[in-house]
Amino acid sequence: MSLPAGLYWSEQGERACQDHTPYPGSDSWRSGRWAPVPAVAMPELARTHGADAVLCETCAAKARNESNASKGRVRPRKVTQ
Numbered sequence: 001m002s003l004p005a006g007l008y009w010s011e012q013g014e015r016a017c018q019d020h021t022p023y024p025g026s027d028s029w030r031s032g033r034w035a036p037v038p039a040v041a042m043p044e045l046a047r048t049h050g051a052d053a054v055l056c057e058t059c060a061a062k063a064r065n066e067s068n069a070s071k072g073r074v075r076p077r078k079v080t081q
């Protein structure tokens, strides 16, 4: 089962994209009461909690790590075939 693309949140205030939520229907999915963040809630969320509040926490952490790791280095070129 795959989720539509977008941002999801749990009752505990965790945020995740469709790739980083708990598996839909799993115990953690249900106990966290994961649900899509309504598009109308996004601006309010960003205003009250900052721009990071509308990002997947996992993706944001990865992006931070990657930008630190790649400091002063040339990014490897993507191999396309």
Ligand SMILES: [Zn+2]
Pocket (backbone or CB within 6 Å): 016, 017, 018, 019, 020, 056, 057, 058, 059, 060
């Ligand atoms: Zn993510």
